[in-house]
Amino acid sequence: MTVLTATQKPASLRFNPSLQRNKLDKLFTLVSAGFSVIVVLPLLLVLIYVLLQGGRLISFNLFTQLPPAPGLEGGGIGNAIIGTFVVTMVAALIAIPVGVGGGIYLAEYSRGGWFANLIRVGNDILAGVPSIICGVFVYGAIVATRVFFGQSYTAAAGGIALAVLMLPTVIKTTDEGLRLVPKALSMGAIGVGASKFVTIIRITLPSAFTPIATGIVLAIARAAGETAPLIFTALFSPFWPEGVFNPIATMSVLIFNFAIMPFEAQNELAWAASFVLVVLILAANLLARWLRRFAN
Amino acid sequence: MTTSALQHANTSTTGQTCLALEKVTISYGSFEAVRDVYMDIPRGKVTAFIGPSGCGKSTVLRGLNRMNDLIEGCSLRGRVVFDGQDIYAPEVDPVEVRRRIGMVFQQPNPFPKSIYENIAFGARINGFTGDMDELVENSLRKAFIWDETKDKLKQSGNSLSGGQQQRLCIARAIAIEPEVILMDEPCSALDPISTLKIEELMHELKKTFSIVIVTHNMQQAVRVSDQTAFFNAEAVEGGSGKVGYLVEFNDTEKIFNAPTQQATQDYVTGRFG
Amino acid sequence: MSTEPTKELFTLRRRPASEKLVDGGFRYLTIALASMVAIVLVAIFLTVFQGAQEAIKAFGLKFLTTSSWNPVTGEYGAFTAIYGTLVSSLLALAIAVPLGVGTAIFITENLIPLRWREVIGVMVELLAAIPSVVLGLWAIFVMEPFLRPFLTFLNSALGWFPLFSTEPQGPGMAPAVLILVVMILPIITAISRDALNQVPIALRQGAYGVGSTRWIAIFNVILPAAISAIVGGVMLALGRAMGETMAVTMIIGNSTNFSWSLLAPGNTISAMLANQFGEADGIQVSALLYAALILMVLTFAVNLMAQWVVKKLSLRY
Numbered sequence: 001m002t003v004l005t006a007t008q009k010p011a012s013l014r015f016n017p018s019l020q021r022n023k024l025d026k027l028f029t030l031v032s033a034g035f036s037v038i039v040v041l042p043l044l045l046v047l048i049y050v051l052l053q054g055g056r057l058i059s060f061n062l063f064t065q066l067p068p069a070p071g072l073e074g075g076g077i078g079n080a081i082i083g084t085f086v087v088t089m090v091a092a093l094i095a096i097p098v099g100v101g102g103g104i105y106l107a108e109y110s111r112g113g114w115f116a117n118l119i120r121v122g123n124d125i126l127a128g129v130p131s132i133i134c135g136v137f138v139y140g141a142i143v144a145t146r147v148f149f150g151q152s153y154t155a156a157a158g159g160i161a162l163a164v165l166m167l168p169t170v171i172k173t174t175d176e177g178l179r180l181v182p183k184a185l186s187m188g189a190i191g192v193g194a195s196k197f198v199t200i201i202r203i204t205l206p207s208a209f210t211p212i213a214t215g216i217v218l219a220i221a222r223a224a225g226e227t228a229p230l231i232f233t234a235l236f237s238p239f240w241p242e243g244v245f246n247p248i249a250t251m252s253v254l255i256f257n258f259a260i261m262p263f264e265a266q267n268e269l270a271w272a273a274s275f276v277l278v279v280l281i282l283a284a285n286l287l288a289r290w291l292r293r294f295a296n
Numbered sequence: 297m298t299t300s301a302l303q304h305a306n307t308s309t310t311g312q313t314c315l316a317l318e319k320v321t322i323s324y325g326s327f328e329a330v331r332d333v334y335m336d337i338p339r340g341k342v343t344a345f346i347g348p349s350g351c352g353k354s355t356v357l358r359g360l361n362r363m364n365d366l367i368e369g370c371s372l373r374g375r376v377v378f379d380g381q382d383i384y385a386p387e388v389d390p391v392e393v394r395r396r397i398g399m400v401f402q403q404p405n406p407f408p409k410s411i412y413e414n415i416a417f418g419a420r421i422n423g424f425t426g427d428m429d430e431l432v433e434n435s436l437r438k439a440f441i442w443d444e445t446k447d448k449l450k451q452s453g454n455s456l457s458g459g460q461q462q463r464l465c466i467a468r469a470i471a472i473e474p475e476v477i478l479m480d481e482p483c484s485a486l487d488p489i490s491t492l493k494i495e496e497l498m499h500e501l502k503k504t505f506s507i508v509i510v511t512h513n514m515q516q517a518v519r520v521s522d523q524t525a526f527f528n529a530e531a532v533e534g535g536s537g538k539v540g541y542l543v544e545f546n547d548t549e550k551i552f553n554a555p556t557q558q559a560t561q562d563y564v565t566g567r568f569g
Numbered sequence: 570m571s572t573e574p575t576k577e578l579f580t581l582r583r584r585p586a587s588e589k590l591v592d593g594g595f596r597y598l599t600i601a602l603a604s605m606v607a608i609v610l611v612a613i614f615l616t617v618f619q620g621a622q623e624a625i626k627a628f629g630l631k632f633l634t635t636s637s638w639n640p641v642t643g644e645y646g647a648f649t650a651i652y653g654t655l656v657s658s659l660l661a662l663a664i665a666v667p668l669g670v671g672t673a674i675f676i677t678e679n680l681i682p683l684r685w686r687e688v689i690g691v692m693v694e695l696l697a698a699i700p701s702v703v704l705g706l707w708a709i710f711v712m713e714p715f716l717r718p719f720l721t722f723l724n725s726a727l728g729w730f731p732l733f734s735t736e737p738q739g740p741g742m743a744p745a746v747l748i749l750v751v752m753i754l755p756i757i758t759a760i761s762r763d764a765l766n767q768v769p770i771a772l773r774q775g776a777y778g779v780g781s782t783r784w785i786a787i788f789n790v791i792l793p794a795a796i797s798a799i800v801g802g803v804m805l806a807l808g809r810a811m812g813e814t815m816a817v818t819m820i821i822g823n824s825t826n827f828s829w830s831l832l833a834p835g836n837t838i839s840a841m842l843a844n845q846f847g848e849a850d851g852i853q854v855s856a857l858l859y860a861a862l863i864l865m866v867l868t869f870a871v872n873l874m875a876q877w878v879v880k881k882l883s884l885r886y
Contacts, residue, residue, distance in 0.1 A: 013381050013396075015389035021421075021782050022389070028784040029680055035671030036689055039758060042751045043696040046707045053710075101602030109596055110603075122606045128805070128872035129613060129865065130812025132839045136846060136861050140616040164609055171606065195584070195592040225700025228814040228839070232847040252702045252815075259706045259819060267710070274703045285698045289691075363774060368683060395780030405771035408794050417789060418779030465775070472779055 047278070053268075054275025062272055067238055067254070073265050077273050079240050083155065083248040084277070086241055087234055088224045090159025095166035095223075096216060102167075103174020103212075108200055120175075127168035134164045135229040143233055148245050155241065155248035158234025162223040169222070173215025177208035214291045221284035225277060227252035251277045314339035314476060314506045315360055315397075320374035322355050322364065328532070329355045330540035333374075335525060342498060342507045344517040344548065347527035348563070352540025353510050354402075356527070357478050360508065361397035362390040378476075395422055398474035402481045404461035406453030406468075411436075411445050414453045414464055418472045431471060439467035440497050459490025466497065470505070477501065479509040483516065495520050514564060517548060524551040526560045617865060620858035627852060632859055638825035640849075645856035649827045651863060653835040657742060657817065658810035660831075661749035666803055668750070669757030674787060677765040690762065697755030705819030708748045709740075713820060716744055720832050735830040740822035742835040748816045753806040760802025764795035797882030804875030808868045814839040838864040 016022060065076030102119065110116030138161040143152050181204050189199040205212075227250075235247040236257055251273040258266035258273075315337040322330050330352030337343050337360075345353035355364065362383060364370040375382045383393045406414050415432045424431060432449070436442040441463040445456070453464055462482060469477050479498075483491040498520045501507060511517050517524050525545040529538040544551060544560045555561045624632065628645060635646025672693070676686040720737040727733045737743070768791050776786035792799075822834020823844050838860045846857050 013379065013383060013388045013392045015387055015392070021391075021785065025782045025784045028787075032671040032675040032680070035668045036675045039668055039672045039754050040689060040692050040696075042754075043692050043699070045711070046696075046699055046704060049707055049711055050703060098602045098605050101599045102606060105596075105599035105603040109599055116603075119603045119606050122610050124876070125869060125872060126606055126610050128808050128812075128868055129610075130814065130839055130868055132812065132814040132842050133613065133617065133861055133865055136842060136858065137613040137616050139846070140620055140858075141612060164613075167606065167609070171603075195588060197592040197595040200595075221698060225698075225702070227700070227702040228843060231843060235847075252700060255702045255706055256815060256819065259702075259709055270706055274706055277700060278703055281698050281700065282695060285695060361778070363777065366679075366770070366773060366777060368679060391777075391780055391782045394777055398780075399774070399778035401771055401774055401778070403771050405769070405775040407772065407775060407790050418781075421779070421781055421785050421789075468775075468779060 050271065050274045050278050053271040054273075054278075057268055057272040058275065062276075066240065067249075067258075067269055068265055069238075070261065070263055070266065075265065075269065077249075077251065077254060077269055077276070079237065080249040080251045080254040080273060081276060082241050083234070083237075083250040084224055084252070086244065086248060087155055087158045087162060087230065087250055088220060090156055090244060091162035091166055091223050092216075092220055094160060094163035095170050095219070098163075099167050099170025099216075100174045100212065102171045103178060104200060104205070106171065106175040107178035108196070108204065123168045123171050126164075127172070130228075131165055131226055132228040134161050135231065135233055137161075138164070138229065138233045151245050153233065153235035153247040155234050155244040155246065158230045158248065158250070159244070161229035161233045162226060165226060165229060166219040166223050169219040170216055173219075174208075174212050177211035177215070178204055180211065181207045210291055210294060214288045217284055217288040217291065221281045221288070224284075225252055225281050227256050231256065312339045313337065314378070315508075316375075316377040317356070318375040318377065320356065320359065320372060320376060322352065322359050322370065322372045324367070325369040327537055328539045330527070330542075333542045335542060335545050337506070337508060338523060339506050340502065341522040342502050342509060342520050343523045343525065344521035345508070345510045345525050345527060346512075346514060346517050346563075347540070347543075348529060349512075350538055350540065351527040351529040353525075353527045354480050355540070357480055357508060357510050358399075360476070360478055361394050361399055363394075363399060365390055395472060396474050397476040397478060398469035398472060400462070400465050400469050400477060400479045400482050403485050404458055404465050406456070406461050406464050409453060410450050411453050411456070411464060412449040414468050415471045418468055422472045424472075435467040435471035436464075438470055438500065439463045440493060440500075441467060457490075459486045459493065462486060462490065462494060463497065466494070466501075470501065474505065476506045476508065479507065481510050481512060484512060491516070514552075518552055521548045524548040526551060526555075526557075526563060528559050528563070614865070617858050617862050621855055621862045623852060624855035624859035628856070628859070632856070633863070636825075636827040640853050643852050645853070645859075647838065647841075647856070647860045647863065649825055650836045650838045650841045650860055652827070653742065653821065654811050654837040654839070654864065654867070656831075657746050657749055657821070657835070657837055658807055658813075660746045661753060661810050662803065662807050664746070665750045665753050665757055665806065669754050669806075670761045670792075670799060672754075672758050673761030673765055674792075677762055678783065678787060678791070680783075693755050693758045696751070697759070701752065701813065701815040702819070704748055704751060705816035708744055708816060708820040712747065713739060713744045716747070724832055731829040732831050735828060735833040737832040738822075738834065740820050740834055742821060742831045742833065745817045745821035745835070745837075746831070748820055749810050749813060752813055752816060753810050756806045756809060757802055760805070761795070761799045764798030764802070765791060767798070768794045797879050800882060801875045801879035804871055804878060808871040808875070811837075811871065812839055812864065812868050814843050818843045 062076040063081060064078050066079055067077060068075035106116055106119060138157050142157045142160060146152055148154050148156055185207060186199050186204050189203045230250055230253050234250060234253070236253050237247045237249045241248050255270045255273050258270035261267065313336040317333050317335045320333040321328060333356060345357060347353050358364045359372055360376060364372065372384055376384055378397065381388065407417060409417065412432055415435050416428050419428065419431055433442060436445055441460060444460055453461065456464060483494055486494070495516065498507060509520065523546065526543045527540050528543045529540045532539050544555055544557045551560060552564050555564065624645065632646055633651060634648055636648040637644045637646050638649065676689050717737055720743055723733050724736050772790055772794055773786060776790040817837055818840040821836060821840055823836055823840055824834035825836060828835065842857055842861055845853065849857055
């Protein structure tokens with residue numbers, strides 16, 4: 001073994017930090033690291049503020065009392081917490097069957113014809129429709145026409161608006177989840193003479209349960225925090241909920257209404273509602289994450 | 297230093313050691329893939345690595361120009377000496393290493409750029425100041441692919457067939473004039489005719505470069521290589537996986553006709569599982 | 570010898586009519602449910618289009634270029650809101666794209682240990698989960714007061730420039746842009762990260778194999794290979810930013826008076842809808858729906874373009 005003399009060699013292999021390419025490399029690495037910090041920073045700041053400002057207001061009364069009249073102290077957001085659950089539930093009850101059914105059609109029945117393409121493209125477009133437009137639509141179709149027993153603003157209308165928002169996500173996750181199920185599995189069922197219906201309900205759908213459930217949990221979490229579709233459908237109410245065919249308070253609308261009020265008590269309730277909402281939504285996200293890990 | 301002088305320097309040093317592995321052990325996380333390899337890879341020759349799947353021959357090859365750095369959790373113990381320096385020494389720049397030890401991969405991987413740019417890219421980042429058109433043409437000619445591509449240099453490298461893509465990748469590797477070219481089963485994804493072309497090409501290339509090739513195909517090792525290293529894998533006591541090791545390294549002729557190890561004999565005669 | 574018929578154990582060799590009915594019925598049920606997408610989409614469009622008719626007839630295309638918004642005289646023009654929508658979303662995009670793509674690179678190109686990359690990835694996803702209205706609340710009470718001294722300085726130093734020509738009063742276009750940046754960063758980062766992860770390892774090896782440094786490989790090989798998906802993600806983010814309502818409504822100031830200045834209160838179409846739609850009547854409702862129609866067309870165009878870009882660019886690579 002020989003070591004060649006220096007004159008024959010082009011250069012040393014030694015890392016030379018003063019080379020321009022190495023300097024540039026370091027610079028870009030630092031810049032991208034800085035960008036990452038900037039991206040993560042707002043999350044931390046928002047979380048810290050919500051936890052600090054909202055967390056210190058958490059009390060028993062917060063969950064059991066109604067918001068105070070403007071100018072008065074104290075009170076709680078009990079009605080808005082229930083309202084958020086009611087409206088989100090209505091939305092889920094509509095969006096899940098429709099979305100899962102539509103997803104089943106796309107993944108299992110459609111054979112890539114024009115109709116399936118139309119639905120897929122339409123679904124992408126629907127996902128891109130701004131949430132405020134969903135509110136406008138439901139206002140025009142349901143609130144203004146008073147279809148629910150002559151009522152204008154109702155919790156049901158709010159739920160429908162959120163359902164429109166959730167629908168594309170549910171369809172998409174169902175479609176993609178079902179298509180991940182190995183074809184061999186459904187072939188096996190069909191091969192022993194199961195009908196298509198039985199195959200889908202008993203074999204394919206259960207196999208795709210986790211991705212679909214994950215998508216639905218995320219869609220519900222997103223809907224629970226939505227405000228724009230609710231402000232002129234479910235409206236708001238300072239009272240306890242009176243069924244789904246009356247206006248209803250929700251946490252998100254409460255935050256919006258109370259944030260811009262010039263009263264400290266209302267501002268504080270807005271922070272408290274943010275705390276409850278953020279905790280619920282983050283919990284749902286962690287649940288979805290856990291579901292996904294569970295699948296793997 | 298001019299190109300020709302460099303090449304001359306390479307050819308004139310034929311017979312010397314180009315890369316020396318000293319007690320090299322490569323691990324993925326806590327799992328050892330290959331253990332305690334010693335070998336002196338000669339300059340100006342074609343060295344083939346053969347052996348069954350999972351014996352670590354590709355891992356060793358990637359270890360020769362620090363390609364394993366890209367794999368999460370992969371680490372190397374021991375020394376790989378190139379040009380008098382351990383390329384794994386902390387002060388060594390892996391980029392510098394790869395500029396002098398080029399690589400051709402198992403799957404053709406042209407960049408999503410034009411054929412011309414595929415060649416020019418490497419040269420440009422290596423600070424090439426000469427006539428780029430000439431370099432591109434020469435490299436493509438050396439890789440026996442000029443005639444097929446000269447009319448469509450502006451087209452995407454992905455528009456070529458698999459065999460052509462692989463020769464483009466070889467052209468890309470030789471354009472930066474490395475001293476060594478590592479080839480990781482360069483023909484495994486190709487049809488027999490393309491394989492033949494690439495083997496012819498290797499005979500040409502060894503006049504200029506030292507070549508190390510991993511191959512599954514023993515006939516190919518016989519056809520192209522001067523020296524052959526046979527790797528095998530053995531079960532580790534208590535462990536679930538297998539660890540690779542170097543069985544024998546000698547002239548190709550000896551490995552295939554008069555191996556000193558029974559394991560080599562079994563493998564080259566096909567008695568091996 | 571007669572073949573004794575064995576007792577038929579399989580009682581359902583012939584499918585009963587009921588099973589066939591369920592099977593066929595289920596298929597039609599799923600078709601009907603899938604059709605809901607198209608029905609809802611058409612209904613949304615028709616509702617908005619129908620409602621906007623009156624304003625379209627009254628104001629025509631002048632609606633797009635005039636900025637009077639006067640319920641008393643019944644004169645309406647959406648220029649302020651259209652300008653606000655486009656400027657806020659494009660500026661937000663200009664800031665968010667480098668930040669988001671840079672972060673995506675940072676968490677895909679093994680610059681730091683895997684564990685840290687995953688942590689950052691999860692945090693970005695959680696940021697996307699925070700409701701818009703909570704970000705708006707935070708913007709009102711935390712971000713805007715913090716930002717005001719900087720904006721005041723910007724005005725005093727660069728006041729001659731039309732974009733900074735007014736003194737910041739609190740809510741305004743600039744804080745709205747920044748909160749939009751926060752809102753679209755997760756989508757840009759997440760899509761870019763997925764796109765970069767899709768780049769085959771072979772391409773990276775090829776780039777490093779010819780002696781690229783990390784960033785030469787990133788800029789010349791990895792980013793170009795991922796560009797179609799990244800651009801698609803950026804377009805989706807643009808659509809999201811244009812339609813984003815709550816956080817913007819809470820911090821933009823909702824002024825119907827036009828101003829070039831980013832430091833002055835402004836408006837966007839969605840903010841205008843959120844603020845006025847509930848209380849509007851007569852031709853104002855129609856004017857708002859006309860604006861909503863414009864917003865729909867804009868987001869629709871951007872989303873279509875996103876799909877087109879992904880297809881077009883992915884052909885080249």
